[in-house]
Amino acid sequence: MEPGYAPHTTAASHTAGRATARPCSTPGGAARETQRTARAALTRILEPGDETAGRWVREMGPVALWRALSDEDATPPRGASPAKTEGLRLRAARARPAADLAAVTALGGRFICPGDDEWPGQLDDLGDARPLGLWVRGTANLRLWALRSVAVVGARACTDYGAHLATTLSAGLADRGWTVVSGAAYGVDGAAHRGALAADGATIAVMASGVDYAYPRGHTELLGRIAEQGLVVAELPPGDHPTRSRFIQRNRVIAALTRGTVVVEAELRSGSLVTARRARSLGRFTMGMPGPVTSSLSAGVHQLLRDEATVVTDADEVIELVGSIGDLAPGRRGPTLTRDLLDPVATRVLEALPAQGSTDVGRLAEEAGTPREVTQGKLFELLSLGFVQRCGGHWELARRAEAADGSRRGGA
Amino acid sequence: MEPGYAPHTTAASHTAGRATARPCSTPGGAARETQRTARAALTRILEPGDETAGRWVREMGPVALWRALSDEDATPPRGASPAKTEGLRLRAARARPAADLAAVTALGGRFICPGDDEWPGQLDDLGDARPLGLWVRGTANLRLWALRSVAVVGARACTDYGAHLATTLSAGLADRGWTVVSGAAYGVDGAAHRGALAADGATIAVMASGVDYAYPRGHTELLGRIAEQGLVVAELPPGDHPTRSRFIQRNRVIAALTRGTVVVEAELRSGSLVTARRARSLGRFTMGMPGPVTSSLSAGVHQLLRDEATVVTDADEVIELVGSIGDLAPGRRGPTLTRDLLDPVATRVLEALPAQGSTDVGRLAEEAGTPREVTQGKLFELLSLGFVQRCGGHWELARRAEAADGSRRGGA
Known part of the structure; x- marks a missing residue:
């Protein structure tokens, strides 16, 4: 365990x-x-x-x-x-x-603290503003998932254009094995989570309330799906409610947890810009998806792009940027862990993968004898560790991982 | 004279x-x-x-x-x-x-050469690719107009969005006393010239043919208006026709003549991007107006913005950037010339301006006894020299100019 x-x-x-x-x-x-x-x-x-x-x-x-x-x-x-x-x-x-x-245990969750194996070390960049701990719902390993994660944030009252971008971008990120982090709000946030879920991807909702306090109410079902298929994370204990300042503070967790923040649509002086600027100040990448200059919902993004952010127009461009930090991208150089150190469920899932070619989550779950959601979660963890790779929704052994593993077995 | x-x-x-x-x-x-x-x-x-x-x-x-x-x-x-x-x-x-x-004389034009007072010295940045000379139609002084100029370029087959941006941006630049330079092509170029003309502004068409060879044919009337109210400029002698390579070479003149190039809409691998990159290599500002990432006509702009250009969304943002070179902006620090050195027509126009408040071109033309187009042209020259300023289509004495002039008169 x-x-x-x-x-x-x-x-x-x-x-x-x-x-x-x-x-x-x-x-x-x-x-x-x-x-x-x-x-x-x-x-x-x-x-x-x-x-x-x-x-x-x-x-x-x-x-x-x-x-x-x-x-x-x-x-x-x-x-x-x-x-x-x-x-x-x-x-x-x-x-x-x-x-x-x-x-939180009754919800199938847990409370993770600095020093725990599951603690995402990048949160320490927040210094004395580091969360005291994180209340988590969902089966996946937060640290592993957050290693390869991108925040997708934006306006609550987004346009169809913004919702389309957020959905497409997040599906694209998920397809390429990246975790989509957002705030579960209406508009861009919701579209981002949905895009990742629809692509059978990994997604994390960072709440400004307790993990069991569905906010906004209209996203109760969505949050339920994220808790099943992804992770719901909060600094606040179960039952606690959001406040204005908690929304603002929540944004710093989103910024710190991820390698970069993409703002999809935002008005001038929007909270998403605060998240992006916080990301910037933490040394993370800040990115913006442009839109018509005639749209007030793109004005904030354009301001950000003028100040400090990079224009991105699709998932590949995002990954090109955030994936460039070699030491954070184990997938690029093979596993960072030997198989022996994997937990038994992860080992079962890894062993269920065919030696050649790719397969889907359903078959893997069947083969490994693990529930679909658990299998999915483990696959993204294995991806973060460099054992597997994702290709158009299918999963296969990472080629470099195999080589590394092979040499480890056959060599000295 | x-x-x-x-x-x-x-x-x-x-x-x-x-x-x-x-x-x-x-x-x-x-x-x-x-x-x-x-x-x-x-x-x-x-x-x-x-x-x-x-x-x-x-x-x-x-x-x-x-x-x-x-x-x-x-x-x-x-x-x-x-x-x-x-x-x-x-x-x-x-x-x-x-x-x-x-x-060219019969067209009311002239041929200007390196070393002439009207030669725009910034073209020397082109080195051995500097034009041999420029054939010019129109009454304004090319050097003075080009001192405060911005190129607005983009797709021939632009969308309504692109045409709207080009028109609005150019009108805004013209309103603030900046000269709009473009290539007189269909689409963005034409919209840029029209926007400047509609705002009673200064505009320069740089041709890939002779100044009397209207290309495209459908812009014959537009080119006539530019020759009357602005300047039509060409490296090629009267009657010469455009070729593919001449279009490309024309772009280097647009890039070199101006302080910066704004690309409004451009597909990937478009000629406008060549102009912008040339501007960049000459140390000029390169700017792009973003659009929907779903539009192929914004894809080139977004690529440029990712590589090397600054996001701009209106005329103020363009001027904030290109106007920041102190030594090229005489308007910011008063006249660079004493009144005695102005030509007689410019002096008449300057003297026709009221000591207090602003006035329009029509009244000034009447007061100075100069034709409207000539008055207009001289006003933009006086603006480049720092004597006057433009405010919402009206003209007034530059406040700093007055102070400088007053101190010159009253002082040592």
Whole structure:
């Protein structure tokens, strides 16, 4: 079983939900679970992207911070105003991390933390604004999927043109084995997820609410499909609702998680531009799909293109750009892992692939004896690891992967 | 009277049209006229953009080159193959420069040469591919108009969208006192000229044929209007026809003459992209107006934007870019010339402007007692020199110009 997939309700000492966390010095797995519980609690207490709080976490550790906020007699975190401390303590009193962890497990999900094998290390680029942890629904490995991912974002009230672009682009990215990340909003976001899903591709929805809080309501069914076939990810604990600032902070996660952000349609001063600029400031690629200069919904994209972004018109151009970072593209140079280190399900799926030619997910699922969604998820993980490649919706062994594997077997 | 406006039919020694040119050492105006006649003859003999021939001109001078090509017993130019020499001599035998000069004069035009006051010095950036001279129809001063000019080029078979963009952009450029340069072709070129004309603006058509050879035929009337209200310019002598290579070579003149080139609509591998890339290689700005990525007529523009060009969506953005070269923008820092050096007509027009507020061309023409087209042309020259500014189709004294002029008058 892969790390990060374990049910976390076994953190028994915290079932009451009140902070009685042991110090970080507790040895081994128990310390890890204590830390995880503290981080889960903190996602209920601290607002996403709060850099002051991020500094406290860095300086004190999550367990001590949670204790400082839970115990009225404890010393408040350094530099915290009385008002801020009071507000955070009111929230801390209501935090029930064990219940939240149980809730996400009930949804078939998990809570992943910095240091976990599934943690996407690129989020560390956010510094003290790094998420405390991520609540995740879906079976795929977030880290592996995010390795080869692109954000596709844009206007909620997009035109047919924008929806068409987002769908086509995302289908194209998915077809070429890239994960499409977006915010599950109406308009471009929804079209991006749908395009990837329709191409049997990998897609991640990053929410500004809890993973079980369908927002917008009209996307309840879509979010259900993403949770089944892809991943739904949130900084906020189950049940929590979105706010204006949470939407803005959510955008930084989209920007940091992906190798680049493509803005499809955006008005001037739109949130998508904020995501793109954040991506830029994080050293990610920013791209824009142009449109008629007569359309106000392309005005924001054109402004971005004038300032700092690259014109892209299809998936190939996006991949040409984001795929150019050699050290992040294991698929280009063969597997980065030996087969022995794969989890059993991934190994079964890999072994189900024919030595010659390609096959589809349905057959592979049958051959490997794994559910279709799980097979699909594992294939994208194997792709990120360089074992397989995707070709027009079909899957085959990566040619370089085979060579690398062969030489490993036959050689010294 | 301004230099370059003089009728050149007085170059009496060449009325026979056969080369009997005197050497360059002939002193004063006569030598100048001899050189002019030789250059006029060479425009009939050499193809535009022939760099080998350009080297001959540089090394031998136009008079000696014309002699070498006209006299069968003369030594051929250095490195010229017998076949090339023979071909050029066949053309030289038919050259009638005095007749050509008379023809352009009869059209109200002139032939301007490197070294003339009206010669646009930026064409020297073309090196040995610099035009031998330019045949010009229209009353305005080519050098002054080209100082503040932008090329607007694009597809012949443009869409309504492209035609709309070209018209609006050119009207906007003209409104802000910029000269619109294009190639008078169908589609974007025509729309660009029309937009400038409709805004009572300055526009220059650079032809791939003689200035009196209306190409395309359907633009005969448009070219007539440009010759009246703007300038029609050609490397080729009157009556000469366009060829495929002449279209391509014409593009280098458009690129070199202007501060930047805007491509409005262009398919992949279109001639407009050649113009833009030439502009780029000459250190000019290259710009593109994006369009729907679903349109093949925007595909070339998007390719250009990906490679090397800046996204622009309106005239302000174009001017923001091309107007940023301080030393080429006299309007930004007041007149570069004292009033005393202005020609009498320009002085009359300048003096007709009210001390306060703005006025239109019609009133100015009446006040100055100059024809409307002449008044218009002089106003754009005065604008290039920094004396006046244009504001929504009206004209007024440049504020900085006034200050500069006032300080000159009142100061030391």
